[in-house]
Amino acid sequence: MKVRVRDLAVSYGDLDVLSGMSLDVAAGELVSIVGPSGCGKSTLFGALAGIAGEDGATVTGTVEVDGGPVRGAPFGLMPQQDLLFPWRTVLDNTTLGLEVAGTSRREARARAQALFEPFGLAGFEQARPGELSGGMRQRAALLRTVVGGREVLLLDEPFGALDALTRTAMQEWLESVRDRYGWTTLLITHDVREAAFLSDRVLVLSPRPATVRREIAVDLPRPRTRAVLTDPRLAAVEAELLDTLRA
């Protein structure tokens, strides 16, 4: 198992957000997490990335990566609020993860620059984050995360602010490169179709305090193309997810 979580419990003061959550993610797998708003999805990511304590949470439980303690910074987190830094240009925002990892600025810029075109951000390299639209900010934040070169990606609603078209394009981009880089990915989404389309497995969380209520495997061939969207198996997964959520 790439990531192994056992009995993870997180609370903010009296508010129990996660209570004894356990989950496993295999290397190269894409696991989606769906659940009602406010159930604790973002909190789970915060706990995995080791920063839940930063805003006052009490965290207990075990997190293992590659069967051992977490070493270094294997998680690449794309937070729900994009958290672009106003004092950096868009380009320099996207190189942040690389710079922190010690990549030279020049090299980092070159690598990030290459993604501006497919991310629809070409021409905005030198803009400040405040000059971007909501969807552009989100794409910049995603770019920053995927270019950071971490083993496990934690994507919190990466496509939430995108229109249908841009969204599909970005999903397809992710599907096409995921394999190439061998990313293990955890994806929070509120779009069950997106979850079904992209995932190997989908975890449905219960309302707060969250536990894994149901785990649904998506048995569809990879790489997935637009054709999958009309596959009845996809519709079935979608329906099952909605049913579970409604329960």
Add this chain to the structure above:
Amino acid sequence: MKVRVRDLAVSYGDLDVLSGMSLDVAAGELVSIVGPSGCGKSTLFGALAGIAGEDGATVTGTVEVDGGPVRGAPFGLMPQQDLLFPWRTVLDNTTLGLEVAGTSRREARARAQALFEPFGLAGFEQARPGELSGGMRQRAALLRTVVGGREVLLLDEPFGALDALTRTAMQEWLESVRDRYGWTTLLITHDVREAAFLSDRVLVLSPRPATVRREIAVDLPRPRTRAVLTDPRLAAVEAELLDTLRA
């Protein structure tokens, strides 16, 4: 016409965002606006609400409300970034529009409080915005807007961060009360199904610089219920919208 916009053009320095946009919204109508990310939807709202100049835009054109110049503050804007104030509790954030309009604090609180339950925010009245999840923040921002009692609502992606279930519940809530209060509503969304479900008309914008590329009327009975979701006419509108966007 409740709202009449003619030849609205907005640019940020050299970047033309809107170029000669014209549109009309009748009283009580719900008009959705869809368009590619970064095309200028939020900018349009900023220009209507009279605040585009605030971040350096040049605005030309005409905006009329009820056939005359804009007087007072007829627009209730829900911005894409929720803009909850960290120094106010969630409850006091939601009463902001009322307080500005001169409603007493007590009265304002009572009115906002009544919506905390249907908005799934009960128990978080005294929390600070920083203690809310992404979806909860969005709901609080929507609550602040709808409780403000303005004639024209400008909702910028009000349900973007909500899971399918919560989203449906909120859409249904909006549909059920819209009529009662006689709100004229402009809604930005990237969800074509949502646009079709809620709207009287949908405006599809072109990429930047944006103009209205196509206007699609949704001829479905009101009030709309869950049953409409399976109506083939809805599916047809959805398909037409996607097609127009793809063009």
Add this chain to the structure above:
Amino acid sequence: GSGASGPAGGGEPIRVALDWTPNTNHIGLFAAQQAGFFREAGLDVEFLPYNATAPETLVGSGAADFGISFQDTFTYSRAAGADITSVMAILQHWSSAIAVRADRTDIRSPRDLDGKVYAGFGGPGEVPKLQAVIRADGGRGEFATEILDTAAYEALYAGRADFAEPFAHVEGVEAELRGEPLKMFRFTDHGFPDAYNVLLAGNTTWLQENPDRARAFVQAVQRGYTLAADRPAEAARMLKEANPGAFTDDALVDRGAELLAREYLRDEQGRVGVQTAQRWAGFSGFLYDTGTVTGPDGAPVREKPDFSTWFTNDYLVR
């Protein structure tokens, strides 16, 4: 004006501005207060709190009626148009002197000060005065000046400066008490005219309008300084009693008072307070000659005034 009423005419108190925190220069003032001389004269006297404003400015502008002054500051202020008159000489002679540390064997007389560092206060007449003394002693009068104001003595003691101009009866005593005595070169020993080191100045207009109260006040002060000249120990006690908490070192006050009584409070005829035109013309005339005195318009004045209009002995007991 109304002040022309009898000596007992109450009205507003007489305000006296001090130049410094209470010290032995003020001994007669406080002796007069403690011994009840003011009360006997029917006067209500108020010593203004110590402050950073020159007493000449306060007296000249009417913010005070009398104030402690010095012959050099008086000269500059009066030349610049201040409405002040000297009504009494407090110190009849120079008590301030050129001082070096007693262990400075290389400095035996003022001419050895050439090329040394002077710790000064920034007074306009200081440098010409010292130059004159050094030249009179056969030196060139060339030395560096560091303007240190209140830190001058510390600089002298620490050896950062070579000479300064302290009061023999204050800093001189203090240095001795501390066991690090100073070597003093008196101005008069080196061809320099004697001067009234400390004066009592009054507001000229006020004096003219209140001649009786002025006389009563000045005479009471004169009695106070006479007491200090006759019985310094008693006067020192009064000074201390009048300013509780102001003096931490009894010996400093007592020895200072003793020295004052012995050498400085009386003139050659043994009188207290009396001034002469000749003494005024000597040092003040010298200051005019240096070209550092400026008139009300800010332009240097060289032409000497009639110094006898600057002071009066009229209010004194003769």
Add this chain to the structure above:
Amino acid sequence: MSPVSTRSPVRTASAVSTRSAVSPAAPAPGRTTLLRRLAPAVLVVAALLTLWQAAVTLTGVRPQVLPSPLRVLEQGWAFRGALWDNALPTIQVTAIGFAVSLTVAWAIAIAVDFSPWLRRALTPLLVASQTLPVMAIAPLLIIWFGFGLLPKVLVIALVTFFPVAVGLIEGFAATDRSATALLRSMGASRLQQFRYVRLPGALPSFFTALRVAITYAVTGAIFAEYVGARAGLGIFMQLQKNQFRTDLVLAAVAVTAVLSIALFGLTYAVQRLVTPWYRGDHR
């Protein structure tokens, strides 16, 4: 795998139990925490004093030049009555002066925030006001206002209003542009925009400035006593200095320092009360 308590958030595979990194783990809150918070300061001050004592003892420097801390303490204690009697008027004038100062700073900052014209008109004057040497204006103050409380209050206000005014002005100006825009879209008047956004947004900046200014308040009061005072720590210092009692001057300085530090500490308490939402991470 038995649960282990560690301070770092979940970064290890061994079972972790971590509590907020923000409020430091405190076994028993109250007294113990306070002690632990004060310990570093106490240690460093003690070390410095020891060094100073040793230096004085070793070099044998005259107490008129540099008295030992022990001597300062001893003499300060001996003169505690006089110190207290002089501290009282200084505290009084500090309180009044600083109150005036805050009022003036708020008034100016608000006026300037509402009128760009005033901003341009007043800024150079405000800066210039900080260049007035008290010595130069002392005679004017005395002649106009006598020796009462007023001139001293004016000096303190002059010395301390500026940091607060600048902090507020910049705090107001720096508030989130989009938050103001949102309020404008609600039809909020300039006054409402101020009340709902600019004012609360500027408070952190205000408290930073307040901390700077309050530090100058006591020193400003001592300074103000140069304008003329009968009693006060400044007068006491001058009296003792003129008698070469450096030890007592330093004792008065110590009293001043303690007063200032107390006022400085107070600002944190007030801030916590006034801006409960705001948590700088004073780690």
Add this chain to the structure above:
Amino acid sequence: MSPVSTRSPVRTASAVSTRSAVSPAAPAPGRTTLLRRLAPAVLVVAALLTLWQAAVTLTGVRPQVLPSPLRVLEQGWAFRGALWDNALPTIQVTAIGFAVSLTVAWAIAIAVDFSPWLRRALTPLLVASQTLPVMAIAPLLIIWFGFGLLPKVLVIALVTFFPVAVGLIEGFAATDRSATALLRSMGASRLQQFRYVRLPGALPSFFTALRVAITYAVTGAIFAEYVGARAGLGIFMQLQKNQFRTDLVLAAVAVTAVLSIALFGLTYAVQRLVTPWYRGDHR
């Protein structure tokens, strides 16, 4: 409906053409804008000077107590050589002293930001350092460091480092917690967190503090000259004060004010260079 140009954003039905409310509409940028920006200050200063001139003429107050502004100007001009000769050393010592002050402030603020222990240990010391009356420590400085540049530089640093240090410390502490968290999640070291988030986040706060501190720099230098100097504006003031030349004292004060205002203005230029992303709405 012909297009009308108005400054208010689209709020009217009549055709509007509005340009950013941020950068005020400027027909010809360069000179005209500058003139319009300076106009309010010039007007107010002129009004005040006229008032002062009238007051002096009417009351007939002696110039030794309060000279008229015209006299100050006239005498200042007559003594422009002396003023210039004395301004130079003051400027020099200001520059050096303020450079040292900034260095110290940054060093302390960074150290304190990295170590909560240091924060607790140093804060009271920093506050206490602001309570040292220069008059009381001047003799010590002379004894230890002589008459050279050093004691003066120390005084300026002492007077000005504190606002900057406090501004920086609080600026560092106030940076967005979630931004720091994001960097931590990237495995950023404490140093990297500082460099990428806390440092840029604190810059606005730094510049606010800088403006307060730089205002004190020139005054601090003048103050420092009390510690002992041969020339300088402070010495000039003392000399003229002793000669009862209030007009020349005020002329020197005016020079000080102009210097301070110039330095103050400079901070805005530097800020625009260093933090181009940051726009407080200095409307």
